[in-house]
Amino acid sequence: xxxxxxxxxxxxxxxxxxxxxxxxxxxxxxxxxxxxxxxxxxxxxxxxxxxxxxxxxxxxxxxxxxxxxxxxxxxxxxxxxxxxxxxxxxxxxxxxxxxxxxxxxxxxxxxxxx
Amino acid sequence: xxxxxxxxxxxxxxxxxxxxxxxxxxxxxxxxxxxxxxxxxxxxxxxxxxxxxxxxxxxxxxxxxxxxxxxxxxxxxxxxxxxxxxxxxxxxxxxxxxxxxxxxxxxxxxxxx
Numbered sequence: 637x638x639x640x641x642x643x644x645x646x647x648x649x650x651x652x653x654x655x656x657x658x659x660x661x662x663x664x665x666x667x668x669x670x671x672x673x674x675x676x677x678x679x680x681x682x683x684x685x686x687x688x689x690x691x692x693x694x695x696x697x698x699x700x701x702x703x704x705x706x707x708x709x710x711x712x713x714x715x716x717x718x719x720x721x722x723x724x725x726x727x728x729x730x731x732x733x734x735x736x737x738x739x740x741x742x743x744x745x746x747x748x749x750x
Numbered sequence: 751x752x753x754x755x756x757x758x759x760x761x762x763x764x765x766x767x768x769x770x771x772x773x774x775x776x777x778x779x780x781x782x783x784x785x786x787x788x789x790x791x792x793x794x795x796x797x798x799x800x801x802x803x804x805x806x807x808x809x810x811x812x813x814x815x816x817x818x819x820x821x822x823x824x825x826x827x828x829x830x831x832x833x834x835x836x837x838x839x840x841x842x843x844x845x846x847x848x849x850x851x852x853x854x855x856x857x858x859x860x861x862x863x
Contacts, residue, residue: 670851670852672854677859678856679752679840679854679855679856679857680793680840680854681752681854682851682853725792725793727793736781736844736850736852737783737795737798737806737808738783738785738795738852739795740792740793740794741792742792743793
């Protein structure tokens with residue numbers, strides 16, 4: 637089955653700096669890659685996603701890049717703010733028999749230091 | 751608010767007991783997914799239902815079962831509970847197309863003593 641590796645597991649940045657989280661996946665058939673933000677004790681919330689026919693997607697301070705050849709995708713957060721502090725999860729999904737289950741990475745705990 | 755609701759919010763029970771977790775998907779969503787989140791295992795996919803039928807199974811124990819009812823709400827049944835079953839259980843719902851966004855409910859925190 638699919639395996640998603642996520643790095644780093646923890647990340648501390650100064651407010652205003654950029655943060656980058658990287659994920660790799662194993663199944664070349666995967667074609668949908670969402671990123672979720674989870675605050676302590678809360679539900680995962682989708683912050684951005686990308687599909688395999690697109691190499692990059694941006695939404696204000698957040699961007700995701702996808703390299704299908706390398707089976708690698710990354711989350712970039714610019715001008716970080718204290719409210720960006722949370723655990724971020726990458727995930728991968730593929731179509732097939734109507735099931736689009738997500739395989740998650742282990743998460744990255746981002747701390748933004750004021 | 752994602753539009754996905756889950757009850758109860760918290761559940762404390764003893765080993766060997768059985769509990770039922772409930773999930774109502776967003777209006778119009780036919781798919782319901784169940785995930786388990788524990789400290790050491792992260793978010794793990796358990797099972798998916800689509801319009802009342804089981805569609806996919808992940809790392810779900812035989813002691814666990816689920817179903818989706820005609821009104822599309824879903825229940826996850828956990829039996830013969832063990833200490834290691836203590837976790838956050840999330841359900842998520844999505845539409846019908848491939849790669850449809852999954853929206854998560856607030857979760858049920860289960861503590862087995």
